[in-house]
Amino acid sequence: MKKHIVLLPGDGIGPEVTKAAKGVLETIAEQFGHSFTFETHEIGGAAIDNQGTPLPEDTVAACKKADGILLGAVGGPKWDQLPSHMRPEKGLLGIRKQLGLFANLRPVKGFKSLLHASPLKEEVVAGSDLLIVRELTGGLYFGEPRERRNNGAEVVDTLAYTRAEMERIIDKAFQSAQVRRNHLTSVDKANVLESSRMWREVVEEKKQDYPDVHVEHMLVDAAAMKLVTNPAYFDVIVTENMFGDILSDEASVLTGSLGMLPSASIRQDGLGLYEPVHGSAPDIAGQNKANPLAAILSAAMMLRHSFQMNGEAELIEAAVNKVLEEKYHTADLNLTDGVQVSGSVLAKKVSEQM
Amino acid sequence: MKKHIVLLPGDGIGPEVTKAAKGVLETIAEQFGHSFTFETHEIGGAAIDNQGTPLPEDTVAACKKADGILLGAVGGPKWDQLPSHMRPEKGLLGIRKQLGLFANLRPVKGFKSLLHASPLKEEVVAGSDLLIVRELTGGLYFGEPRERRNNGAEVVDTLAYTRAEMERIIDKAFQSAQVRRNHLTSVDKANVLESSRMWREVVEEKKQDYPDVHVEHMLVDAAAMKLVTNPAYFDVIVTENMFGDILSDEASVLTGSLGMLPSASIRQDGLGLYEPVHGSAPDIAGQNKANPLAAILSAAMMLRHSFQMNGEAELIEAAVNKVLEEKYHTADLNLTDGVQVSGSVLAKKVSEQM
Numbered sequence: 127m128k129k130h131i132v133l134l135p136g137d138g139i140g141p142e143v144t145k146a147a148k149g150v151l152e153t154i155a156e157q158f159g160h161s162f163t164f165e166t167h168e169i170g171g172a173a174i175d176n177q178g179t180p181l182p183e184d185t186v187a188a189c190k191k192a193d194g195i196l197l198g199a200v201g202g203p204k205w206d207q208l209p210s211h212m213r214p215e216k217g218l219l220g221i222r223k224q225l226g227l228f229a230n231l232r233p234v235k236g237f238k239s240l241l242h243a244s245p246l247k248e249e250v251v252a253g254s255d256l257l258i259v260r261e262l263t264g265g266l267y268f269g270e271p272r273e274r275r276n277n278g279a280e281v282v283d284t285l286a287y288t289r290a291e292m293e294r295i296i297d298k299a300f301q302s303a304q305v306r307r308n309h310l311t312s313v314d315k316a317n318v319l320e321s322s323r324m325w326r327e328v329v330e331e332k333k334q335d336y337p338d339v340h341v342e343h344m345l346v347d348a349a350a351m352k353l354v355t356n357p358a359y360f361d362v363i364v365t366e367n368m369f370g371d372i373l374s375d376e377a378s379v380l381t382g383s384l385g386m387l388p389s390a391s392i393r394q395d396g397l398g399l400y401e402p403v404h405g406s407a408p409d410i411a412g413q414n415k416a417n418p419l420a421a422i423l424s425a426a427m428m429l430r431h432s433f434q435m436n437g438e439a440e441l442i443e444a445a446v447n448k449v450l451e452e453k454y455h456t457a458d459l460n461l462t463d464g465v466q467v468s469g470s471v472l473a474k475k476v477s478e479q480m
Numbered sequence: 481m482k483k484h485i486v487l488l489p490g491d492g493i494g495p496e497v498t499k500a501a502k503g504v505l506e507t508i509a510e511q512f513g514h515s516f517t518f519e520t521h522e523i524g525g526a527a528i529d530n531q532g533t534p535l536p537e538d539t540v541a542a543c544k545k546a547d548g549i550l551l552g553a554v555g556g557p558k559w560d561q562l563p564s565h566m567r568p569e570k571g572l573l574g575i576r577k578q579l580g581l582f583a584n585l586r587p588v589k590g591f592k593s594l595l596h597a598s599p600l601k602e603e604v605v606a607g608s609d610l611l612i613v614r615e616l617t618g619g620l621y622f623g624e625p626r627e628r629r630n631n632g633a634e635v636v637d638t639l640a641y642t643r644a645e646m647e648r649i650i651d652k653a654f655q656s657a658q659v660r661r662n663h664l665t666s667v668d669k670a671n672v673l674e675s676s677r678m679w680r681e682v683v684e685e686k687k688q689d690y691p692d693v694h695v696e697h698m699l700v701d702a703a704a705m706k707l708v709t710n711p712a713y714f715d716v717i718v719t720e721n722m723f724g725d726i727l728s729d730e731a732s733v734l735t736g737s738l739g740m741l742p743s744a745s746i747r748q749d750g751l752g753l754y755e756p757v758h759g760s761a762p763d764i765a766g767q768n769k770a771n772p773l774a775a776i777l778s779a780a781m782m783l784r785h786s787f788q789m790n791g792e793a794e795l796i797e798a799a800v801n802k803v804l805e806e807k808y809h810t811a812d813l814n815l816t817d818g819v820q821v822s823g824s825v826l827a828k829k830v831s832e833q834m
C-alpha cells in the first residue's frame with residue numbers, strides 16, 4: 127500500500143522522537159512492501175519562530191491531503207509569555223478543529239517491567255488496561271460566547287454541543303469497546319449540567335445498537351476517584367472534551383509509564399493525528415536522551431487506525447515489549463538494572479526486533 | 481459563648497453520624513462552659529419523602545438564622561429515578577446558593593495508622609497534608625443559559641464568573657495559605673478558557689496583598705497528574721467550582737481515609753455548613769456501623785471557622801488522633817489489629833479523650 131505521511135516534529139524533543147518513529151515506519155514499509163512517503167511541516171513554537179504563527183496555512187493544507195499525521199510535541203517556556211493567540215498550543219487546538227479530529231483515543235496500559243515506577247501500589251495498578259475516548263472538538267474548548275463583559279467585571283465561557291457531535295463520539299466509543307472487553311463507562315456530570323443530561327440520553331439511545339456492550343454512567347467526580355482506587359475496573363471510558371482532558375492526564379500517570387503512552391486524534395474517514403502524550407521536555411532536547419517509544423507506539427496507532435494495518439501495528443507493539451523485556455531503556459524509565467541507551471539506539475533496537 | 485446550631489441529618493447514615501457529632505459538641509460545651517442549642521431540619525431524600533421537596537423553605541429559614549450548620553449526608557438509590565429538580569442533591573446545591581456559601585474547604589491529611597489503606601505507595605503519600613479551596617456558588621453549576629436549543633439538536637451550559645466572585649475566593653485561599661505553609665497553587669485552564677485567564681489575572685493582582693505567600697499557577701490537567709504522583713507537593717489549592725469538584729474528589733482517596741474527611745462550605749461573615757465528604761452509604765444505614773469521625777471532624781471545623789473556637793477544635797482533632805492511635809475503629813477502616821467498635825462507641829471514645 128501507498129501512504130503519504132505528514133511529520134510535524136514541533137518543539138523540544140519532538141524532532142528526535144519523530145525521527146525515531148519515522149525510522150520504525152520505514153522498517154515496516156520494507157518488510158511489508160508498503161510505500162510510505164514523508165513530508166515535514168512546522169507547528170507550535172518552531173512555526174512561531176520561523177513563520178510568525180503557531181499553525182501556518184501550508185501545514186494545514188498538507189495535513190488535509192495526508193493519509194496520516196505524526197506529531198512530536200509542541201510548546202516550551204520560550205513561548206510561554208506570548209499572547210494567547212500566539213501560543214504553541216493554539217497550533218494543536220487549531221489543527222484538531224480545522225481537520226475535524228473529534229475523537230481522541232488515549233490508551234493506558236501498564237508495562238510489567240515499568241510498574242515499579244507507578245505511584246500506585248502494585249496490587250492496585252496490576253492488570254490496568256484502559257482506553258479513554260475523549261471528545262476533542264467541542265464543549266468548553268470551542269463554545270461561543272467566550273468573552274469578558276460589563277467592562278471586565280464578568281466573564282463567560284460556553285460549553286456547547288450538538289447532538290450529532292455527541293452521537294459520533296459515543297458511536298466511536300461503543301465500537302472501541304466492541305474490539306476490547308465490551309465494557310463502556312460513560313462519564314458526565316448529569317446531576318449538574320444540562321449538556322450531561324443530553325449526553326446520557328444519547329448514550330441510552332445508542333446502546334440499543336450495541337447490545338453486546340455493557341454500558342454504565344459514572345459522575346466525573348466519582349470517576350476521578352475510581353481511576354486512582356481501582357484503575358483495572360475500567361475498559362473504555364467516553365467523555366466530553368474538558369472532562370476527558372483532566373481524566374486522561376490523571377490516568378496517564380497511573381502505570382508509571384507516562385513516557386510510553388501514545389495517542390490518536392481521528393475523524394470518521396480515518397484521517398488521524400498521532401502523538402505521544404508526553405510533552406516537549408526542552409531540558410533534555412537535542413541530547414539524544416528522549417524516550418522514543420511513545421512516538422513509536424503512536425506510529426503503530428496510525429498504522430492501525432488510519433491505514434487498517436493491524437498486523438503491522440501489532441508487530442511494532444510486540445517489538446517494543448520485547449525491547450523492554452530485555453531491559454533496554456532510556457534514562458527517564460528509571461530502571462536500576464538492564465542497559466541504558468540513547469533514544470536513537472532504543473529505536474534501532476525496536477526495528478531489530480521486527 | 482452561646483451558639484445556635486442547625487442539624488441537617490439527611491439520608492442514609494447521615495442521622496447517626498450527625499448524632500455522634502452532636503454528642504461531641506455537647507462534651508465541648510460542658511468542658512468550656514459554652515451553650516450550644518440545636519434545631520433539626522430536613523433536607524435531601526428525607527425532605528422529599530416527608531415534604532415533597534429536597535429543600536423545604538423552613539430548612540432554609542432556620543439555616544439563615546443559625547450560627548453553624550451540620551449536615552450528615554444526602555441521597556440514595558431510592559431517589560435516583562426522580563426528575564432532576566426533585567433529586568436530593570438539589571437540596572445541597574440549593575442551600576449552598578441560597579446561603580451564599582461560596583468557599584468550600586476540603587482538607588486532606590493522612591492518618592499514619594490508616595495510610596496502609598491508601599492506593600498509593602507509602603513513600604508517595606507520606607507527609608501529604610493539603611487543603612483544596614473550591615469556589616462553590618459560581619461557574620458551570622449556576623451559569624445561564626443552560627438549555628436545549630434548536631428542537632433538542634443543541635445544548636449549552638455556561639461557565640460564568642464575576643470578578644468579585646473570583647476575588648473573594650482567591651482572598652480566602654491566600655488567607656488559608658497564611659495559616660498553613662504559605663504555598664498556594666492556583667489551578668485553571670488558562671490555555672483554553674477566557675474565565676481562567678481572568679482568574680489568573682485576579683490571582684496576580686491579589687498576590688501583592690499577601691507577599692508572604694508563594695503562589696504559582698498550574699493547569700488543571702497537570703494538577704490532576706501531580707495530585708497522584710506527588711500529593712505532598714501541595715499546601716493550598718484554589719480553583720473554580722467544577723475543577724474543584726473533580727480535584728477534591730480525586731484528592732479524597734489518596735490517603736486511604738475517605739471515611740475520615742470533613743468539609744466546610746462557608747461565607748464571608750463566618751456562617752458555614754459542615755459535612756463529611758463521604759456519602760449516605762444506604763447499605764449500612766441504621767446499623768450503628770458508620771464511621772462518625774468525618775462528621776466529628778466537620779464539627780471541629782465548625783468550631784474553628786464559624787465560632788473562632790480554635791482551642792476547642794484542636795481538642796477534638798487531638799482526641800480523634802488518640803482514638804486512632806489506640807486503634808479503635810469502625811469496620812470501614814479495615815484495620816487488621818486493634819478493636820473494632822460501633823459508630824456510637826467510637827464517638828464516645830472521642831469524647832472520653834477530651
Ligand SMILES: CC(C)[C@H](C(=O)O)[C@@H](O)C(=O)O
Pocket residue numbers: 215218219371671672701
Ligand atoms: C495543550 C492543551 C490545549 C491540550 C488540551 O487541553 O487539549 C493538552 O492538554 C492535551 O490534552 O492535548
Ligand SMILES: CC(C)[C@H](C(=O)O)[C@@H](O)C(=O)O
Pocket residue numbers: 317318347569572573725
Ligand atoms: C451532589 C453534587 C451536586 C455535589 C457537587 O458536585 O458539588 C457533590 O459532588 C459535592 O462535591 O459536594
